[in-house]
Amino acid sequence: MTGIHRRRLHQALADTQDADMVLGARVTAVEPGTPGRERARVTWESADGVHNAQADLVVAADEIRSITRSALFPNALRYSGFSCWRAAITDTTVDDRFAMTWGPNAEFGALRISADEVYWYGYVAMPSGRVITDEVRAVREYFAAWAPDVQALTETTDEVIRHDVWVLDRPLPRYTVGRVVLIGDAAHPMLPTLGQGANSALEDAVTVGLVLSAGGDLAAGLQRYEEERYRRTRRLVSRSAQMGRMGAEVGPRGQVLRNALLRITPPRAALRNGTRIFEWMPPRSFGA
Structure with missing residues (x-):
């Protein structure tokens, strides 16, 4: 990616x-x-x-x-129940792979966007319209107990934006x-x-x-x-x-079952099933 x-x-x-x-x-x-x-x-x-x-x-x-x-x-638009922090930061330690981490009612993803920049997002359950006076502090506190690589990205972030996520009804x-x-x-x-x-x-x-x-x-x-x-x-x-539904929307109890199912899924099959949808080529001919 x-x-x-x-x-x-x-x-x-x-x-x-x-x-x-x-x-x-x-x-x-x-x-x-x-x-x-x-x-x-x-x-x-x-x-x-x-x-x-x-x-x-x-x-x-x-x-x-x-x-x-x-x-x-x-x-009508419908609130998804989740809000999303996003940031682009200076970083040379993260590799070129898209990395996603799931936690209870949240997920965190990161992707390199240049030789010295990484984009990350934190998708978390929260009420619509919540006002947070210090977004950087809030995101650091939210992910403080997550994996070290997630903490490292949030701790080196000085500016972040957040938007509630809406979809069509x-x-x-x-x-x-x-x-x-x-x-x-x-x-x-x-x-x-x-x-x-x-x-x-x-x-x-x-x-x-x-x-x-x-x-x-x-x-x-x-x-x-x-x-x-x-x-x-x-x-x-x-x-x-x-x-x-399989990731961020899973609560603490559901995570145990979800993780157990993932462990018995053949990695090659999971990779192929997860990446096939990304394959797209423009139509070769578009004559009327």
């Missing part, structure tokens, strides 16, 4: 695009239009006022609280309406237990790019996008939830 700092990824994507970018904008309304007929219409607010524009295609990547999704598919029936296509958390938010939220959004974006580059009938292209992405992302959402 390969890791990259999100800030560097954003910069790399910004450096390669040749479109006009409007930063600090907040979408307030979307009208999807109809392929072959009326164009989509988007309304947004920025520092210089309210704006409207028409578009042949709207790619909605406006995160889990997507205004676009709410306009097209009224759907029910899956969307589809990801496209008219000339609008939803990608990433706007379409299929998932638990962080597989580490595939950002990855699946990038897969979505590549597939949308193939739709645009193929030309031809837009409606047919969006239908192909649905065929390529809906089933895979539903599997990722489901597998992430399964991993949560």
Whole structure:
């Protein structure tokens, strides 16, 4: 598994695009239009006022609280019961493997993102909206009795962020309406237990790019996008939830049984079953 700092990824994507970018904008309304007929219409607010524009295609990547999704598919969010600390720190001791540690009602994972940086997350059960005045102290205290490598990472952390983890109350029936296509958390938010939220959004974006580059009938292209992405992302959402039930959601008593079952599982079979879902290649042909 390969890791990259999100800030560097954003910069790399910004450096390669040749479109006009409007930063600090907040979408307030979307009208999807109809392929072959009326164009989509988007309304947004920025520092210089309210704006409207028409578009042949709207790619909605406006995160889990997507205004676009709410306009097209009224759907409630549901709190997962867990909150997630995250940090990127300077470190040269952790190896290149993705390491995950399970504890009672929590998990901790770490992945190298450069030669001298490591990203880690701590996914723990807690009520929604909890206010913590000193997040760094809280995360150190929470993981103080965990494995030494976990403690070492939290003890060398000086800055941390935390977000409550939300998911959709029910899956969307589809990801496209008219000339609008939803990608990433706007379409299929998932638990962080597989580490595939950002990855699946990038897969979505590549597939949308193939739709645009193929030309031809837009409606047919969006239908192909649905065929390529809906089933895979539903599997990722489901597998992430399964991993949560097997890992972070297990309490002290359940850990004994879970650990016993893992000990008798052949390592090769467990590795293959756990990594197969990460295998993805973009479609070779995307003609309409």
